Amino acid sequence: MNTANNKNRILQARNPRTGEMDYSFEATGEEEIISIVADLRKGQPAWAAMSVQERAGILADWADAVSSSDELLQALVTDTGRYFIASAELGRLSTMVQDWLKIGETIFAEQIAKQSSAPTVTYKHQLVPFEVVGVIGPWNFPFLITLIDLVPALMAGSAVVVKPSEITPRFIAPLQKILEQIPALNAVCRFIEGDGQTGQDLIKHVDALCFTGSVKTGKIVYQSGAENFIPIYAELGGKxxxxxxxxxxxxxxxxxxxxxxxxxxxxxxxxxxxxxxxxxxxxxxxxxxxxxxxxxxxxxxxxxxxxxxxxxxxxxxxxxxxxxxxxxxxxxxxxxxxxxxxxxxxxxxxxxxxxxxxxxxxxxxxxxxxxxxxxxxxxxxxxxxxxxxxxxxxxxxxxxxxxxxxxxxxxxxxxxxxxxxxxxxxxxYVFDGEKNWFKYSGTGASRMGQMGMVRFFRKKVLYTQSGETQGIDAMG
Amino acid sequence: MNTANNKNRILQARNPRTGEMDYSFEATGEEEIISIVADLRKGQPAWAAMSVQERAGILADWADAVSSSDELLQALVTDTGRYFIASAELGRLSTMVQDWLKIGETIFAEQIAKQSSAPTVTYKHQLVPFEVVGVIGPWNFPFLITLIDLVPALMAGSAVVVKPSEITPRFIAPLQKILEQIPALNAVCRFIEGDGQTGQDLIKHVDALCFTGSVKTGKIVYQSGAENFIPIYAELGGKxxxxxxxxxxxxxxxxxxxxxxxxxxxxxxxxxxxxxxxxxxxxxxxxxxxxxxxxxxxxxxxxxxxxxxxxxxxxxxxxxxxxxxxxxxxxxxxxxxxxxxxxxxxxxxxxxxxxxxxxxxxxxxxxxxxxxxxxxxxxxxxxxxxxxxxxxxxxxxxxxxxxxxxxxxxxxxxxxxxxxxxxxxxxxYVFDGEKNWFKYSGTGASRMGQMGMVRFFRKKVLYTQSGETQGIDAMG
The missing domain is CATH 3.40.309.10 (Aldehyde Dehydrogenase; Chain A, domain 2)
Incomplete structure (x- = not known):
C-alpha cells in the first residue's frame, strides 16, 4: 500500500449532525492510483467482451447488495445527515441499471453494415469503450450523482475509478466491501478515497473523466483534461x-x-x-x-x-x-x-x-x-x-x-x-433526453439519454470496399 | 482597420512551384477579430431563424459562385501548386451542401414531444446552435478541409470565422470577395488571414473551435479551449x-x-x-x-x-x-x-x-x-x-x-x-458515418455523420409537467 515516496495523506471528515471530525481516512496516493488503474486495464477486456445484458445482470446483483446493506446505508446517512434521501440514493441504482440496459441494447443493436455514399463501399461501426474512466463526485448526493456517470460507463464496457468527495467519505469502505463480493465487477470498478489532489492525480491516469462540482473546480478539471489530452464530461453549478x-x-x-x-x-x-x-x-x-x-x-x-x-x-x-x-x-x-x-x-x-x-x-x-x-x-x-x-x-x-x-x-x-x-x-428525477449545458454550467457530451452512454465509446468506422480500387490518377 | 495598439503583422507566403516569397498579407489583429465576431453575433439570430432548407439554398448559391470563379481557382492553384486537386476542392462545396442538407433535415425533424419515464412528464429538444464557431484549417487541402467543419456549422445555424493556414493564404481574398456578393451569408461567415498567433486570438472570442493540424499544435489548441471553457473539435495527425x-x-x-x-x-x-x-x-x-x-x-x-x-x-x-x-x-x-x-x-x-x-x-x-x-x-x-x-x-x-x-x-x-x-x-472520399479518434489523433465529437452537425448545437430539453406537482415531502 504505502511506500516511502508515496506517503498517503490522512484526511478527516466532519459529521454534519454533530459537527465533530469523527472520521479519518487515507487519501489514495498516486502510486496506488497507478496500480489500481493498471489492474482495471487488465480486467477491462473481459468486461467489454461480455454482452450488455451480462454486464447489466452483474450490476443488478450489485444493486441488490447495495440496497440491502444496512452498514452502507448507515454510513451514507452519517455522511449526509439525512435518512430518506440516503435511502433513495442507494435504491436508485437498480432502476438506473434497468434504464441504461434499455438504452444500451439500442446502441449495441445499431452495429449493422450500411450503404455509404459511394456505391461500392459499405460501412459499419465498432463501439470501442475507453478502457478506464475516472469519475469525481460531489458531496450533495455522494452516491447517486456518481452513479449517473458510473452506470453508463460500466454498461458501455469501460472500467471505472470513482473518487467521491472528501466531505462524505464514509460510504466508500462499506461499498468497496460489497464490490469485493462480486469479483466480475470488482475487476473493473473501484472507489477510491481522497480530495482535490487525489482527483488531480487520477486525471493523469485515466482515458476520460467525469466531474460533478463547482464551476471553479470544473474549469481546473477541464484544463487538466486538456493537458492530459482526455475528454472531460463536467456538470457544474447552477443558479x-x-x-x-x-x-x-x-x-x-x-x-x-x-x-x-x-x-x-x-x-x-x-x-x-x-x-x-x-x-x-x-x-x-x-x-x-x-x-x-x-x-x-x-x-x-x-x-x-x-x-x-x-x-x-x-x-x-x-x-x-x-x-x-x-x-x-x-x-x-x-x-x-x-x-x-x-x-x-x-x-x-x-x-x-x-x-x-x-x-x-x-x-x-x-x-x-x-x-x-x-x-x-x-x-x-x-x-x-x-x-x-x-x-x-x-x-x-x-x-x-x-x-x-x-x-x-x-x-x-x-x-x-x-x-x-x-x-x-x-x-x-427525469433523466430522459440528452441535454447540454450553457455558459459555465458544464462541458462535454450529455450525460443523459443515449449520448450518456455513447460518450464512453470511440465510434470506429469500418469501411469495406467491394468494387474496383483506384490506382494513381492524374491528380497533380 | 488598424489602430495604434492593433498593429497587424505582415506575413509572407512562399509559392510552392517557384520557391519565391511572392505574396504578402496582413494577419488579422485581435481587435479586428473582436469586431468581426461582434458583427457575426449580430447576424447569427436571423441566420438561425431560417429553415435548414433556406440556409442550404444560400450555401448552394455560394457553391455555384465558388466553383465558377477562375480568380479563386487560380489563387488556390498557386497556394498548393496543383491544378486538379485545387479544382476538386472548390467543386466539393456543392455536394457537401447537399449531403449536409439531408442530415440537417433529419436532425431538425426530430424536435417532437416524447413521453418521459415519468407518466405525467413529456419532453422535447430545442437545438440551440453555438453563436460563433471558429475554424482553423491546415495547408494540405486549404479550402476542402475547412469546409468539413464550416458547412455543417453554418447549416446548424451558427456563424463561422475561418482562419486558413498562413502557408496557403492566397485563396482567402477572392473567396471573401465572393462572400460579399451574398449578403445573407456574408453576415454570418468570414475568412480571416493569419498564423498561429491569429488562431490563438480567435480561440478567445468564439463559442466552439474546430481545428485540423498537427498533434503538437492540437494539444495547445485543446488547452487554450479549456482555458476559455469552449469545446474543441480537433482532427490531428496520423501515421x-x-x-x-x-x-x-x-x-x-x-x-x-x-x-x-x-x-x-x-x-x-x-x-x-x-x-x-x-x-x-x-x-x-x-x-x-x-x-x-x-x-x-x-x-x-x-x-x-x-x-x-x-x-x-x-x-x-x-x-x-x-x-x-x-x-x-x-x-x-x-x-x-x-x-x-x-x-x-x-x-x-x-x-x-x-x-x-x-x-x-x-x-x-x-x-x-x-x-x-x-x-x-x-x-x-x-x-x-x-x-x-x-x-x-x-x-x-x-x-x-x-x-x-x-x-x-x-x-x-x-x-x-x-x-x-x-x-x-x-x-x-466517403464521409458517411461517425468516427472518433484514438490516442493523439483528435478530440471532441465526430466531424462526420449526424454528430458532425449535432456538435454545433446545445441540445436543450424542455420538460412539460401535465400532472399534479409535488410539495415539500418528508425527505429529511
Missing part, C-alpha cells in the same frame, strides 16, 4: 431561475417553488435560486410562500422527522450567511428564515424568502446552495427573460405560466440546458 | 498503417498502397505511411510497388501533367529528408525515390519505397507527410496488429486480406477511428 407569469396560479406556484428551492436543503444543482414573478401576482405568491415556508421543519433531533437535513459542508453556512448579509446591506428584506441554526453541533437553515432583491446582490448572481428564495418582480416578460439569462450559469431553469403553450414560448428563450415547464426541477 | 495478409493479391495491393501513399504527394492525414506485409508475399508486392512507383511523375514543368504536386510547405522537405536519413543510418534500404528534387525553385519528391525498416526509425513512428512507403514484414498476424497499434496516433488504418471477413477480423483489433477494408484511405 436556476424560475419565471412566473401573471397567468399562473400564485398558490400552486408557491408550493412548487418552495419544494424546488428547499428540497435537500437547497443543496442540489437544479435547486431554484432565483424567482422572477409578474408584479400583479407577486404579493399573493409571496405571502403563500412565506406561509408554507413556516411549516417546513428541520430533521432534528429526529432524523426520521422533518423536511430538511443539515448543511453537509459546514463552509456552505458561511457562503449562505455572506449572501444574506450582502443582500440585506443592499436593501433586501428577509421575510422568513435567514438564520443559520446550530443544533447539537450541526448546522441547519430554514427556508428563507427575500424580497427587494436585484442583480447587484450575490444571492442573485452566485450559487448559494441553500434554501434561499429571493423574489424579484417584473412587468414585461422580456425583461424577465433578460434577467433569467443575466448569469454565468446555464444549467437549468423553469417557467410557470397559465398553460404549457405560454410557458414554452418563454422557455425557448432561456439559455439553459433543461427547462421545466409548469413545474420546477424536473431534471432531478 | 496510418496497412496490414496486408498472406491471402491478399500482391499486385492489386501494390496498386492500392501506392495510390494511398502518394496521392497529394502524401500530404494527407489518411496517407498510408507504414506497410506491414506477410513475409510470404513481401517480395512480389515490393517489386510490383517499385515498378509502379517508377511510373509516377511529378506535375512539373506542366501543372496539367504528371501525378503528384510539389511539397507545399518547404519545411516538410527537411522532415522527409531527416526521416530518410535516419532510416538509412539505421539499416533501411531505399528501393526507389528518396531524393528531394528541386525544379524551378519548387520541391518535389517521387514515391520512395523502403525496406528493412523497424520501429526504432522515425519513418515508422513520426508523421512524415510525404510519399514515403516503408515496408516491414511479419509472419504472425497478431504481431502485425501489435506493430500497427505501436504508435501515438489513432487516425485511420487499412487491412488488405483474402476477403472481407478476414480483413474485418483484423480491423476489429486496430486502434484507429476509421479502417479501410480491402482498400486504403476510404475516409478521404
Amino acid at each position: 436556476d431561475p424560475v419565471i412566473i407569469t401573471e397567468n399562473a396560479d400564485p398558490k400552486d406556484t408557491a408550493k412548487i417553488v418552495l419544494r424546488a428551492s428547499v428540497q435537500a436543503t437547497g443543496q442540489a444543482c437544479q435547486s431554484i435560486e432565483r424567482v422572477y414573478i409578474h408584479s400583479s401576482i407577486a404579493e399573493a405568491f409571496t405571502s403563500e410562500l412565506v406561509r408554507l415556508s413556516e411549516q417546513v421543519e428541520i430533521n432534528y433531533p429526529d432524523i426520521y422527522e422533518g423536511h430538511i437535513g443539515p448543511l453537509i459542508f459546514d463552509k456552505q453556512a458561511d457562503i449562505i450567511q455572506s449572501h444574506l448579509k450582502d443582500a440585506e446591506e443592499k436593501g433586501a428584506e428577509i421575510l422568513c428564515g435567514g438564520l443559520i441554526e446550530q443544533h447539537g453541533g450541526g448546522l441547519w437553515i430554514l427556508p428563507t424568502v427575500l424580497k427587494n432583491v436585484d442583480h447587484s446582490m450575490l444571492t442573485m448572481t452566485d450559487e448559494t446552495f441553500g434554501p434561499i428564495i429571493p423574489i424579484m418582480t417584473y412587468t414585461d416578460v422580456n425583461e424577465a427573460i433578460q434577467l433569467a439569462n443575466d448569469t454565468q450559469y446555464g444549467l437549468s431553469a423553469a417557467v410557470l405560466a397559465g398553460d404549457r403553450v405560454e410557458a414554452e414560448r418563454i422557455a425557448m428563450h432561456l439559455d439553459a440546458g433543461a427547462i421545466s415547464i409548469q413545474d420546477c426541477g424536473i431534471t432531478a | 496510418d498503417p496497412v496490414i496486408i495478409t498472406e491471402n491478399a493479391d500482391p499486385k492489386d495491393t501494390a496498386k492500392i498502397v501506392l495510390r494511398a501513399s502518394v496521392q497529394a504527394t502524401g500530404q494527407a492525414c489518411q496517407s498510408i505511411e507504414r506497410v506491414y506485409i506477410h513475409s510470404s508475399i513481401a517480395e512480389a508486392f515490393t517489386s510490383e510497388l517499385v515498378r509502379l512507383s517508377e511510373q509516377v511523375e511529378i506535375n512539373y514543368p506542366d501543372i496539367y501533367e504528371g501525378h503528384i504536386g510539389p511539397l507545399i510547405f518547404d519545411k516538410q522537405a527537411d522532415i522527409i529528408q531527416s526521416h530518410l536519413k535516419d532510416a538509412e543510418e539505421k539499416g533501411a534500404e531505399i528501393l526507389c525515390g528518396g531524393l528531394i528534387e528541386q525544379h524551378g525553385g519548387g520541391l518535389w519528391i517521387l514515391p520512395t519505397v523502403l525496406k528493412n525498416v523497424d520501429h526504432s526509425m522515425l519513418t515508422m513512428t513520426d508523421e512524415t507527410f510525404g510519399p514515403i512507403i516503408p515496408i516491414m514484414t511479419y509472419t504472425d498476424v497478431n504481431e502485425a496488429i501489435q506493430l500497427a497499434n505501436d504508435t501515438q496516433y489513432g487516425l485511420s488504418a487499412a487491412v488488405l486480406a483474402g476477403d472481407r471477413v478476414e480483413a474485418e477480423r483484423i480491423a476489429m483489433h486496430l486502434d484507429a477511428g476509421a479502417i479501410s477494408i480491402q482498400d486504403c484511405g476510404i475516409t478521404a
